[in-house]
Amino acid sequence: MLDSLFFSVANHTVTVVGTDGSYLKPFERSFIFITTGQTVDVLLEANQSPNHYYMGASVYSTAGIGAYNNSTTTAIVEYNGNCTPSLPPVLPDLPSHSDTGAGLNFTASLRSLADKEHPIDVPMEINTHLFYTLSMNAPCKNRSCPDGKIRTLATVNNISFINPSIDILQAYYCCIHGVYGTNFPDVPEFVFDFTADYYPMDWEIPQLGTKVKMLDYNSTVELVFQGTTLLKGSDHPMHLHGFQFYVVGLGMWNFDKDKDPLMYNLVDPPLQNTIHIPKDGWVAIRFTAKNPGVWYMHCHFDRHMVWGMDMVFIVKDGESPEAKIKKVKLQYISNDSARKASFKKRKKGLMKKASELTTLCGIDAGAIVYSPYDSQPEI
Numbered sequence: 511m512l513d514s515l516f517f518s519v520a521n522h523t524v525t526v527v528g529t530d531g532s533y534l535k536p537f538e539r540s541f542i543f544i545t546t547g548q549t550v551d552v553l554l555e556a557n558q559s560p561n562h563y564y565m566g567a568s569v570y571s572t573a574g575i576g577a578y579n580n581s582t583t584t585a586i587v588e589y590n591g592n593c594t595p596s597l598p599p600v601l602p603d604l605p606s607h608s609d610t611g612a613g614l615n616f617t618a619s620l621r622s623l624a625d626k627e628h629p630i631d632v633p634m635e636i637n638t639h640l641f642y643t644l645s646m647n648a649p650c651k652n653r654s655c656p657d658g659k660i661r662t663l664a665t666v667n668n669i670s671f672i673n674p675s676i677d678i679l680q681a682y683y684c685c686i687h688g689v690y691g692t693n694f695p696d697v698p699e700f701v702f703d704f705t706a707d708y709y710p711m712d713w714e715i716p717q718l719g720t721k722v723k724m725l726d727y728n729s730t731v732e733l734v735f736q737g738t739t740l741l742k743g744s745d746h747p748m749h750l751h752g753f754q755f756y757v758v759g760l761g762m763w764n765f766d767k768d769k770d771p772l773m774y775n776l777v778d779p780p781l782q783n784t785i786h787i788p789k790d791g792w793v794a795i796r797f798t799a800k801n802p803g804v805w806y807m808h809c810h811f812d813r814h815m816v817w818g819m820d821m822v823f824i825v826k827d828g829e830s831p832e833a834k835i836k837k838v839k840l841q842y843i844s845n846d847s848a849r850k851a852s853f854k855k856r857k858k859g860l861m862k863k864a865s866e867l868t869t870l871c872g873i874d875a876g877a878i879v880y881s882p883y884d885s886q887p888e889i
């Protein structure tokens with residue numbers, strides 16, 4: 511989980527048909543671009559002359575050579591039947607390690623099927639606008655730490671995520687205070703030219719914190735990720751748990767809030783859970799917060815994740831029973847047959863809740879259930 515990759519099969523094209531578990535309008539390419547945490551479904555037609563062909567993958571990296579593995583990983587596609595294979599097999603032609611345009615062009619080609627059998631549900635009226643910068647940071651003044659070591663952190667909206675000692679889900683569920691703050695900012699505190707060539711070094715110093723963004727149930731969210739060139743910047747595969755989101759726009763340089771939304775694809779945007787934000791670029795996603803709970807969002811490059819490029823959404827409970835994670839409904843059901851029919855399920859739910867309170871929250875909880883349907887109360 512370190513780098514994005516180009517992949518190709520020599521002398522063949524592939525038909526791209528899906529990503530992150532959702533269908534796409536099929537399109538042909540001589541290579542695919544895939545970032546960590548993503549899936550891409552392709553069809554390969556063995557329609558070339560019987561032979562042996564290399565398939566290969568190479569790293570896409572905006573860092574200089576030496577900062578990543580410059581080799582090509584390979585395996586061989588062999589056609590069945592009688593043939594005299596070329597020796598060595600033909601190698602695929604892959605884009606260069608820094609070909610940002612090749613990756614961006616591939617990502618921008620993804621389109622949902624968006625037909626009668628596969629309708630899309632992209633939110634059109636947005637009530638929650640978020641703008642998150644993604645940065646590499648240096649925690650010590652002038653990049654020089656007291657112990658002489660060079661250290662790097664990574665941030666979302668200039669906040670480097672600190673892992674709490676108690677899980678945020680546990681703290682939320684059990685109402686344990688002091689574990690996290692609910693003031694994750696909707697926009698960066700400090701707005702500057704995010705893709706400039708030079709900055710004062712002081713701007714590289716991040717805040718540290720464990721902060722979450724609270725979302726009302728069924729909020730319609732638009733989130734723009736903006737890469738910055740602090741510490742020369744990097745690309746970032748951003749991954750959201752708990753949701754699939756529509757990727758409605760992407761581009762290079764600073765996001766323009768007046769012009770760029772006019773170019774959004776709201777007709778057939780791809781439905782994904784991981785999206786590659788190019789270095790010096792931006793990506794806009796939309797989703798409806800209809801999954802109550804605690805959801806982690808992070809860069810899928812392992813090093814960026816442990817350096818703090820993470821945050822958490824908490825989606826509050828909604829009104830209906832299906833939209834709640836926290837409460838047990840104890841209201842009396844007046845209809846006799848409905849009460850009897852749902853008794854077993856409700857009893858099981860209550861017992862599960864008592865058990866969760868004990869194991870998860872450390873509370874000595876118990877339940878005694880009397881009913882006309884059992885001869886003995888259940889404890």
Ligand SMILES: [Cu+2]
Pocket residue numbers: 744745746747809810811814815819
């Ligand atoms: Cu990253």
